[in-house]
Amino acid sequence: MRRAGLAVAAGLVASLPASAAGDRDWLEAATAAVVEKLVRPDEPGLAVLVRKDGRTVFERGYGVRDLRSRERIDPATGFRLASVTKPLTATAVTLLVRDGKLRYEDTLADLFPAFPAYGKRITVRHLLTHTSGLPDYETLMEAAERGRAPIWTADRQIHDDEVLALLRGETKGLFTPGTSWAYSNSGYVVLGLVVARVSGKPFGDFLRLRVFAPLEMEDTLAYEKGRNEVRRRAHGHTRDGDGIREADQSPTSATLGDGGVYSSLEDLAKWDEALRASVLLSPAWMKPALTPVTLADGSATRWPPGPKGGDNLDPGQPVSYGFGWLLDPWRGRPRMWHHGETTGFRSVIERFPDDGLTVVVLANRDDLDVKALALDVAEPYLGR
Numbered sequence: 001m002r003r004a005g006l007a008v009a010a011g012l013v014a015s016l017p018a019s020a021a022g023d024r025d026w027l028e029a030a031t032a033a034v035v036e037k038l039v040r041p042d043e044p045g046l047a048v049l050v051r052k053d054g055r056t057v058f059e060r061g062y063g064v065r066d067l068r069s070r071e072r073i074d075p076a077t078g079f080r081l082a083s084v085t086k087p088l089t090a091t092a093v094t095l096l097v098r099d100g101k102l103r104y105e106d107t108l109a110d111l112f113p114a115f116p117a118y119g120k121r122i123t124v125r126h127l128l129t130h131t132s133g134l135p136d137y138e139t140l141m142e143a144a145e146r147g148r149a150p151i152w153t154a155d156r157q158i159h160d161d162e163v164l165a166l167l168r169g170e171t172k173g174l175f176t177p178g179t180s181w182a183y184s185n186s187g188y189v190v191l192g193l194v195v196a197r198v199s200g201k202p203f204g205d206f207l208r209l210r211v212f213a214p215l216e217m218e219d220t221l222a223y224e225k226g227r228n229e230v231r232r233r234a235h236g237h238t239r240d241g242d243g244i245r246e247a248d249q250s251p252t253s254a255t256l257g258d259g260g261v262y263s264s265l266e267d268l269a270k271w272d273e274a275l276r277a278s279v280l281l282s283p284a285w286m287k288p289a290l291t292p293v294t295l296a297d298g299s300a301t302r303w304p305p306g307p308k309g310g311d312n313l314d315p316g317q318p319v320s321y322g323f324g325w326l327l328d329p330w331r332g333r334p335r336m337w338h339h340g341e342t343t344g345f346r347s348v349i350e351r352f353p354d355d356g357l358t359v360v361v362l363a364n365r366d367d368l369d370v371k372a373l374a375l376d377v378a379e380p381y382l383g384r
Contacts, residue, residue: 030380044237046363049265053356066235075265078230079362082340085261090324127187128323129293133173134186140166157254181301183311185258192257217267234364236344250343289323
């Protein structure tokens with residue numbers, strides 16, 4: 001999505017009369033005005049959820065799930081969440097800590113005895129907060145394939161155990177654990193493996209039994225090809241010149257803890273309510289997840305110095321992260337949020353707890369700036 005498109009939509013919001021039929025009707029019209037101009041009815045599109053004070057006040061789909069069936073996107077459509085999976089992975093870890101089966105200070109060497117020596121200083125807490133210094137597994141994949149035919153493709157994808165094997169093949173991390181901050185998909189793949197190892201259940205089964213089933217999130221799952229299926233599934237797409245083509249899978253689409261969960265607006269509304277009402281975890285158990293990590297010397301965390309791109313969104317700038325949640329405030333308002341980007345999909349959840357507001361945007365195309373869109377949707381709800 002180009003910012004120009006959002007600016008036009010924001011202008012439409014500003015022009016709407018605030019007193020036409022009460023605040024509720026005005027806010028619904030404002031939300032629709034932001035979204036409707038961005039997606040044609042016959043294109044892959046997006047779904048938008050707004051919840052205020054524990055109620056769903058806007059829940060709507062735009063566009064089609066795929067270009068073959070042309071089925072419409074609706075609140076029950078299943079999207080790949082990509083990195084919006086990470087708060088769910090962190091929740092699974094916290095449940096195991098609460099159960100007494102895991103400690104935040106357990107190390108990789110404790111949990112995986114065959115892990116090399118550099119894992120002796122990497123703790124579960126480091127993995128949760130992106131302060132582990134684990135090498136990036138996509139970089140390791142590129143190194144393994146250099147000078148030879150591809151090992152992993154969209155049809156022959158890398159799996160979690162192969163990620164662990166790549167990490168075991170290294171002799172050191174990117175930095176001493178706790179001394180720096182770098183967004184780490186490797187860390188969350190490993191956390192998924194930790195959940196499986198400690199619980200004795202596959203990661204997806206643990207999520208289903210301990211998170212999705214209790215919350216009646218019936219259409220949410222950690223997708224594993226050949227093992228389960230996503231109902232009412234949206235397929236991912238990318239822009240190709242003047243057109244749009246399907247681009248649903250990549251060599252890294254099979255990993256789980258870092259981005260493998262699919263869900264819908266209807267189910268994410270249940271997840272949001274569970275967070276609001278402390279259904280799975282009490283406020284005391286959620287507190288570490290919502291406390292920004294600091295480095296070993298007490299200093300604040302920053303994005304790596306550069307270059308910008310990939311998982312380094314804001315080189316050199318401050319970043320606030322807990323367990324699976326970015327905690328940077330927006331316009332002075334406390335928030336907990338996360339976004340996701342993968343082949344053919346974009347996703348974001350923005351929660352403003354003090355304002356009782358949550359916005360979720362899920363897209364099955366990768367040319368939409370869902371982070372900017374979610375904040376444009378949130379603005380009138382925060383401003384009134």
